[in-house]
Amino acid sequence: MKIARMATVAGPHVCVIEQDRVVDLAVAACESGLDWMAPWFRDLRLFLAGGDPAQRAARQLAVAGRARSLPLEAVKLLAPIEPGSKILAHVVNYADHGAEGKLIPPEQPFFFTKLPGTTVAHGDPICGHDFSHKLDYEVELAVIIGREGRDIPAADAYGHVAGYTICNDISYRELQANEAAPTLTGRYGQNWLQGKSLDRSCPLGPAIALADELPDPYPLQIVCRVNGEVRQNASTQQMIFRIPELIANISRAMTLYPGDVIATGTPSGCGVADGRYLQPGDVVECEIENIGKLVNTVMRPA
Numbered sequence: 001m002k003i004a005r006m007a008t009v010a011g012p013h014v015c016v017i018e019q020d021r022v023v024d025l026a027v028a029a030c031e032s033g034l035d036w037m038a039p040w041f042r043d044l045r046l047f048l049a050g051g052d053p054a055q056r057a058a059r060q061l062a063v064a065g066r067a068r069s070l071p072l073e074a075v076k077l078l079a080p081i082e083p084g085s086k087i088l089a090h091v092v093n094y095a096d097h098g099a100e101g102k103l104i105p106p107e108q109p110f111f112f113t114k115l116p117g118t119t120v121a122h123g124d125p126i127c128g129h130d131f132s133h134k135l136d137y138e139v140e141l142a143v144i145i146g147r148e149g150r151d152i153p154a155a156d157a158y159g160h161v162a163g164y165t166i167c168n169d170i171s172y173r174e175l176q177a178n179e180a181a182p183t184l185t186g187r188y189g190q191n192w193l194q195g196k197s198l199d200r201s202c203p204l205g206p207a208i209a210l211a212d213e214l215p216d217p218y219p220l221q222i223v224c225r226v227n228g229e230v231r232q233n234a235s236t237q238q239m240i241f242r243i244p245e246l247i248a249n250i251s252r253a254m255t256l257y258p259g260d261v262i263a264t265g266t267p268s269g270c271g272v273a274d275g276r277y278l279q280p281g282d283v284v285e286c287e288i289e290n291i292g293k294l295v296n297t298v299m300r301p302a
Contacts, residue, residue, distance in 0.1 A: 001059060002292075003163075004207040005044055005078040012078055014041040016062040017207050021069040025058055028065030045082050048146045048162045048258035055210065079119040079204040080144065080165050085259040087114040087202060088250055089140070089169055093239050093265025100273035109241050109249040112192040114169070114263070118202040125299035126170055127200030128280055134173035135278040135298065138266035139224035139232050139286040141217060142167040143243055144208050145260040152251040157244035160256065163210040164217055166294040167263040168224075168286045170201040173272055200299070203284075204261065209291045217243060221289040222267060226282055234267030236288075 002017045006024065013026040025041035040047050040054050047054050081087070089112055092105045120126065128135055146162025176195025178184040184191070214220075219237035223230060241249075246262060271277040278284065280300040287293040 001055065001062070001210050001213050002207045003047070003058065003210060004205065005080055007076040007078055011042065014044055014047045014058075015075070016058055017072065018062065018066075018069070020072045021066070022072050022075045023062045023065040023069045025061050025065075028061040028068075029057075031068070032061060032064050034061075043082060044080060045085065045257070045259035048144070049148070051147065055212070077122050077206050079121040080208050081116065081119055081204055081261055082259050083116060085116055085257070085261065087116060087119070087261045087263065089114055089167075089196070089263040090241070090246060090265040093241055094234065094267040095240060096234075096238070096268035097266055097270065100268050100270065105240055109246050111250055112196060114202045115197040118197050118199065120200050120203050120296065122203070122206035122294050122296070124203070124296060125200065126168075126203060126278070126284065126296045127198065127299050128278070128301045129172070129198060130301035132172040132174060133277065134271070136171040136173050136271040137224055137226065137231070137278060137284050137286075138169035138171060138270055139222055139288070140167040140169050140263045140266050141220065141222060141236055141288055142204065143247070143262040143264065145256045145262070146211075146258055148255060148257050150251055150253065150255040152247055152256070154244035154248040157247035158211070160247060161211055161243070162258065163208040164214055164288075164291055165205060165208045165261075166286050166288050166291055167261070168203040168284060168294060168296065169196070169263055169266060170203070171195055172198060172201070173277070203286070203294055203296045205294050206292050214290050220291075223287045224269065225285040225287075226278065228283075231276075232267050232269035236264075238267060239264060
């Protein structure tokens, strides 16, 4: 089952996507006389925390609501994250991407954060800025946490995964590398905050493929196109650190909550490799097998 967040006049609702049709689960619950169930479908975190019972209810409501389903093209999908949820991203998890960026892959998992306010939905613009001319794309498989946990053993990690979506880890390379003040890197490291978390720099979506839809994320083809040209084309099989190891590492003394997002790293083919960075008007398509396609256009600097 694929789920998403959709815009409605009553606020965001969780919906089920079946091919080119969408069922609003909150509306379907009310129309089925199950008003008490509707709050599950007004907050993605509540739905995910509901686990198997919530998912069973969603499947039943998706069937009951088919007669009043909406065309996908008529629905505005929102980024599949609620305000306050964490976005945890891995630095180099494909060896070939490390080589193109002249970075040695880490000896153990190594993360940075992207601020929740950076997210944009499928179809919304990515933000360029007049002080950055090295705007880069990074298609990534993103894990959506479904069950709360801390100090999670790798053997139990998949039990905390609700499903998967697509992340485009937009980067502002000259900021990340401290090009205006290169001595900062030697003293303090790369500027992960401003290099990765400016406004509108984290497209997510369009939907979440729940674990019943995608029980094994290996191997999946992962592709990024810019204006129709393939720039990245790889397999999740090439990850250095697999998802269980990532979850075990980042959950040490850090609680993961339903709705938190873990971006698992990008393969080679980014603009940092050959200087072909994004320009205003460029259309970026990030596609992962069995999940979908995330499409965004670069907006001119405000």
